[in-house]
Amino acid sequence: MPNIKKLGILTSGGDCGGLNAVIYGAAKMAIANEIELVVIPNGYAGLYNLNSFTPVTLDNTKVENIKTATAGSYAGNSRVKISKIKDERKWERIADNLKQHDIDGLIIAGGDDTGSVAIDLIDHDIQCVHVPKTMDLDLQTYSVGGDSTIYRIAKFLNDLHTTGQTHNRAIVMEVFGRYVGHTAFRGGIAADADCILIPEIGVDFEIIYEHFKRTFTRRLNDSEVCAATYSIVVAEGVKDKTGDIFTDVHSGMDSFGHKRLGGAGAFVKNMLEEFCRADIEYWKGIFIQNGCYIEGIYNAPEIRDINPGHLVRCGQTTPHDVSFGKQCGGGAVKLLLNGIKGVTVAGIYNGEIRYVPVKEAIKQRFVNLDDVAFYEQLGVCFGRKPEPNYKPVFNQLTGTVERHL
16 A cells, blocks of 8 residues: 555646536545645646745635536646656656646546546556547547536537527537547537538538528427427538548647638538528529518528537536546555556446546547437438448346446
8 A cells, every 4th residue: 555645636628617626525534534635726837836935735624615517627627748848857757846836646527639648647657547538539438528518518508599599590509529529429419409410421411411401490380489499519520521620720729730620611611502592593482481481581590500609618517427427536545555557537436436448538438329320210311311221239238227326
C-alpha cells in the first residue's frame, strides 16, 4: 500500500456537467480517509505553473459550497497538451512542482485528449488516475457530461418545435460531438427529431430532401390549421458521401491538432433550400392548397439553422451525471490509495470500483449502426437508405440484472 498523504485534482478540456460532482466525490472520499486533496486550477496549465502559487485544500466547508448540480468546474479547465509546451524540462518541472507541494498523486478528469496527456504523465512516473469526462461520449466507458448534454439538446429542440410549428419552418440544429454522433443521436431521439445526421454515416441529401418533403407535406395536409414543422439534428463533424466534413474552412486547429468544427448546420440548411428552389412548383401547389402561398414571400417551407453552441454544456447537471461524477471522484481516490494507477475509472457496480487502462479507455467509440437501423424502423431519417435487412438480436438475460445507477 502506498503512503499517500496528499492528492491533487484537476479538470481538463471542455467544460460540461458533472465535473463539480467529481471534485466533490474525490474531496469527500479524501476527507473520509484522512488525507488532503488540493485543487490544481486551470487544468494542465495550472499543473505546469504549480510552482507559482499554493493550491487550495478542500475541507468540508469548501467542498460543501461546491454545487454538484451546476455544470462547469470549480477547478477551471484549459486545453493544453503538455508535450507541445516549448520547455525541454517540462516533465521535470511538473514533477518538481508536485514534490514542492508534497502531492503524491493526481486525479485528472477529462476526455481522450486529456487522457492522452495522462498517459504521458504516467510514462514520466507521475501517479495519476483518469476520470472519464466528455460530453461527446466517445470514450470506451460512459463519461461525465454526456447525459447532461443530451438532456439539453433534447430540451432546446423540443422548445424550438413551437416556433417551427407556428411559422411552418424546418429547424436545423447543429450540436457538438466532434467526430462521433452520440450526443446528436441520443438528443435527437429524445426530442422526436425527424432527421439525425451523424459523422458515422455519409449524408445523401436527396434522401434527406425526400424524407423532409414527404413528412412536411403530410403534416401540412393533415393539420386542421395548415401548420407543419420538421426538425433535423446535425452533429458538427457530419460528412458527405465522399467523407468530406461540412465545416468552415477558416476554423483553424485547436491546441491538440484537431480541426475546429462548425458550419455543418448552415450547410445542411443551404442544401435543403437549394432542393426546395429546384422543386418550387411542387411547393407552390402544396402552399396554394393549404392557403399559405404568397408570391415572393411564402413560396416554400422556411428553413432556419440554429446552433446552441455552449448552451448544451452549461447550466444544470442531470442527476445521472451527479451520481456518476461522485462515484468516479471517490473511486479515483480509493484506487490511488490502493496502489492502482494509470487507469480510467469506469464506475461503481455492485460494490466494485471498476477501471480500465487509460490507453483502452480513450480509444474512440462510435455510434453503433445497428442502433441506427432500429430507429430507422421508427421512421427517423439518418441521411441514408434505411437498412432493408435489419434483424435485431434477441438475448434473454439470466441472473441479476445490473443497474448502472
